[in-house]
Amino acid sequence: MKVYDTKEIRNVGIVGHGHAGKTSLVSAMLFDAGATNRLGRVDDGTTTTDYDEDEIARKLTIISSLAYCEWNGTKINILDTPGFAAFILDAKAALRACDSALVVVDAVSGVEVQTEKAWSYAEEFGIPRLIVVSKMDRERADFEQAVAGITETFGRAAVPIQMPIGREHGFKGVIDLIHMRAHNYEADGSGKATEGDVPAELRAAAEAAREKIIDVVAETSDALVEKYFNDGTLSDEDLIPGIKAAVTERRLFPILVASGIPNIGIQPLLSSLVELAPAPDELGPVKGHPSPESDEEIEREEKDIAPFSALVFKTVADPFAGRINVFKIFSGHVKSDATVYNITKNTNERLGPLHVMQGKALEKVAEAHAGDIIAVTKLRETHTGDTFSDKAAPIVYETVHFPRPAVAFAITAKTRSDEDKLSQALHKMLEEDLALRFDREPQTNEFLLSGSGQTHVEVAVNKLKRRYGVEVELHPPKVAYLETFRGRAEIVGRHKKQTGGRGQFAEATCVFEGLPRGGGFEFVDKIFGGAIPQNWRPAVEKGIKDAAARGAIAGYPMVDFKVELIDGKFHAVDSDDLSFQMAGRKAFRTAIERVKPVLLEPVMNVEITAPQEASGDILGDINSRRGRVQGMDTKGNQAVVKAQVPLSEMLSYQSTLNSITGARGSYTMELDHYAEVPALIAQKVIHQAQEEGRIRPTEEE
Ligand SMILES: Nc1nc2c(ncn2[C@@H]2O[C@H](COP(=O)(O)OP(=O)(O)OP(=O)(O)O)[C@@H](O)[C@H]2O)c(=O)[nH]1
Ligand SMILES: [Mg+2]
Numbered sequence: 001m002k003v004y005d006t007k008e009i010r011n012v013g014i015v016g017h018g019h020a021g022k023t024s025l026v027s028a029m030l031f032d033a034g035a036t037n038r039l040g041r042v043d044d045g046t047t048t049t050d051y052d053e054d055e056i057a058r059k060l061t062i063i064s065s066l067a068y069c070e071w072n073g074t075k076i077n078i079l080d081t082p083g084f085a086a087f088i089l090d091a092k093a094a095l096r097a098c099d100s101a102l103v104v105v106d107a108v109s110g111v112e113v114q115t116e117k118a119w120s121y122a123e124e125f126g127i128p129r130l131i132v133v134s135k136m137d138r139e140r141a142d143f144e145q146a147v148a149g150i151t152e153t154f155g156r157a158a159v160p161i162q163m164p165i166g167r168e169h170g171f172k173g174v175i176d177l178i179h180m181r182a183h184n185y186e187a188d189g190s191g192k193a194t195e196g197d198v199p200a201e202l203r204a205a206a207e208a209a210r211e212k213i214i215d216v217v218a219e220t221s222d223a224l225v226e227k228y229f230n231d232g233t234l235s236d237e238d239l240i241p242g243i244k245a246a247v248t249e250r251r252l253f254p255i256l257v258a259s260g261i262p263n264i265g266i267q268p269l270l271s272s273l274v275e276l277a278p279a280p281d282e283l284g285p286v287k288g289h290p291s292p293e294s295d296e297e298i299e300r301e302e303k304d305i306a307p308f309s310a311l312v313f314k315t316v317a318d319p320f321a322g323r324i325n326v327f328k329i330f331s332g333h334v335k336s337d338a339t340v341y342n343i344t345k346n347t348n349e350r351l352g353p354l355h356v357m358q359g360k361a362l363e364k365v366a367e368a369h370a371g372d373i374i375a376v377t378k379l380r381e382t383h384t385g386d387t388f389s390d391k392a393a394p395i396v397y398e399t400v401h402f403p404r405p406a407v408a409f410a411i412t413a414k415t416r417s418d419e420d421k422l423s424q425a426l427h428k429m430l431e432e433d434l435a436l437r438f439d440r441e442p443q444t445n446e447f448l449l450s451g452s453g454q455t456h457v458e459v460a461v462n463k464l465k466r467r468y469g470v471e472v473e474l475h476p477p478k479v480a481y482l483e484t485f486r487g488r489a490e491i492v493g494r495h496k497k498q499t500g501g502r503g504q505f506a507e508a509t510c511v512f513e514g515l516p517r518g519g520g521f522e523f524v525d526k527i528f529g530g531a532i533p534q535n536w537r538p539a540v541e542k543g544i545k546d547a548a549a550r551g552a553i554a555g556y557p558m559v560d561f562k563v564e565l566i567d568g569k570f571h572a573v574d575s576d577d578l579s580f581q582m583a584g585r586k587a588f589r590t591a592i593e594r595v596k597p598v599l600l601e602p603v604m605n606v607e608i609t610a611p612q613e614a615s616g617d618i619l620g621d622i623n624s625r626r627g628r629v630q631g632m633d634t635k636g637n638q639a640v641v642k643a644q645v646p647l648s649e650m651l652s653y654q655s656t657l658n659s660i661t662g663a664r665g666s667y668t669m670e671l672d673h674y675a676e677v678p679a680l681i682a683q684k685v686i687h688q689a690q691e692e693g694r695i696r697p698t699e700e701e
Helices: 022-032 053-058 089-095 113-125 143-154 200-218 222-231 236-248 266-276 416-432 454-468 534-549 577-594 612-624 653-661 679-691
Strands: 009-016 065-071 074-080 100-106 129-134 158-160 162-165 173-176 181-185 193-196 253-257 286-288 298-300 309-318 322-331 339-342 347-350 354-358 361-365 373-377 387-389 407-413 437-441 446-451 472-475 482-486 488-497 504-514 521-525 561-569 596-611 628-635 638-646 666-676
Touching: 009 022, 009 089, 009 113, 009 266, 022 065, 022 074, 022 129, 022 266, 053 454, 065 266, 065 354, 074 266, 089 113, 089 309, 100 113, 100 143, 113 143, 129 143, 129 266, 143 158, 143 253, 158 200, 162 200, 162 253, 200 222, 200 236, 222 236, 236 253, 236 266, 253 266, 286 322, 309 373, 309 416, 361 373, 407 416, 407 454, 407 666, 416 437, 416 454, 446 454, 454 472, 482 504, 488 577, 504 534, 504 577, 521 534, 534 561, 534 577, 596 612, 596 653, 596 679, 612 628, 612 638, 612 653, 638 666, 653 666
Parallel strands: 009 074, 009 100, 100 129, 129 253, 158 253, 521 561
Antiparallel strands: 065 074, 162 173, 173 181, 181 193, 286 298, 309 322, 309 387, 322 373, 339 347, 339 387, 354 361, 354 373, 407 446, 407 472, 437 446, 482 596, 488 504, 504 561, 596 638, 596 666, 628 638
16 A cells, blocks of 8 residues: 655545435545445445445444545545434544545535534634535536525635536536536446536636636735736636635635536546645644643644654444554654554553555555554554654644533343443443443433434444344433422531430531522531531531432432531530531431422423424424423524423433424434422422332431
């Protein structure tokens, strides 16, 4: 396998809404560049990048994968990313390693919800973007309308640098507006094209479109403006460096046009990536920290001569090769069998052979330069998110931060043997998929598997079974309620015990007062003088906290209240730490008999995306779930509904959403706040808690 210099590398993340045609486009890129010898099809399960069994079965991308091709002497590393809502977060993880994104927009549907998501990820990382309007061969494909939608959403910096020739069944090629050449494709899907002049009937439109590019490019270059006025036009040699600079500086987002399945427009697309997308060292220095603990920011040039550094941004669990770690070299270079320093784990790792990835296939390569993306196997300690760094020039890169997963399920193993294998298998899967989470919910004692949506969690469960032979069941999770009270009470908590020898004595006078939501727990020592010796006052706090953790009415932790310790009594011989803890507990229990404890429930911010025609039903359903609709947006033919709904009403929401939308809806949710449970519902929860034995009698009296 050939070794490429930094300048000869492009790292491109293919992103966009689900079904936009990303994987099909990648398939055609690989085929036309000669990296594969047949045109893989998503619908036949034969693409290079959707190789996972679940991806083949579902005909969509679940997790990003890597491929590469060579075009005009340049290696294009392609990261094909998922576009469906449940998997889109993985596109973010992939973009961390990219120097540009190719945003794919369906020529019929236009800009969609996840197009904007993907765009926002690219924005977050500050990477340049090219846009490609895909599926021009589809019925009702409309380039102008798609472009209008793109500029409306992403601004006027998005400008076509290509035009389609024909549309729908008649789509047969593209006009390159920079070089003013037409590429006419054969109708057999072979990707063969002849180059010629712009057809006469499209000439005027093409020239007008070219002017728009010149407008943007000339804006920042006086020399170009002058040349343009003198000559009346700009040659492609003048234009290309200007466009490239504008793309790199994110002043211009060129719009191209291509279709993967009929294999049209792919070569000009590849050429544009080589010509206009930045090489790894052209985006300015990368930022990092001098050590894993440090917040200080330092910079590193993405140059080959700089000391070695790389970020492990992805891990693949391969049934044959075992764990594959994929890293992007941010600076310096590395050879096979090198020993590198994992600065995150403070350990050395011997890399073994270096590889490039072509879908699931690994190909050995002797060395690699700054900017390249490399896979290695069998590392001992290295995980996703770790940085390799030259020990003498330490730098640590930030890994991608994910929001808390939106949808959680309680997970239980089917059999004892499944239980034994479960946590190890899940551990491997979590490393592959950073948007997945597995943890124990302390309030309800359940193990939760959470992801970006129900489909995400179901796919994970399927993989557990298929790949690791572990069978589990999913249940709606129990709701983690809390308790609190309103009002105020002054209580004397007294503990006294006389059993033969030395007795126990403590007295603590406390004022209990409810706090607003989110107030947590506050303990204020207000004793002046020595009513209780200083060293026993924390014991009172501990006693109250312990008692509060067990709740008052349904066994859920009591929160949002303040306790002021204002007075007390002690005995020179009989008082001790434990006695004051007991006094604290008694004060708490007496207090909750006086104030009125109430139950609190988690209320979620829910965002539902579904076809517009379903929005009426969705709103009605949300109302019936005690939900409050906060707003509604439309994006193309999709409606995005935002609402606040108690978690207890959302436990099996996906199945309702499926029946309302014919399985075309998805939702995400996150905790917003806790709110008081209405009395009737609270009674049910309390009753349930009693049945489950959550309310345990206290042991000490
Ligand atoms: N007519 C037409 N259909 C296409 C084209 N490209 C893809 N499709 C179809 O659109 C569907 C989705 O294509 P994919 O390539 O899997 O789209 P994707 O963007 O990778 O989808 P996700 O990975 O799920 O986000 C498939 O059924 C394809 O056959 C195209 O150029 N023309
Ligand atoms: Mg795909």
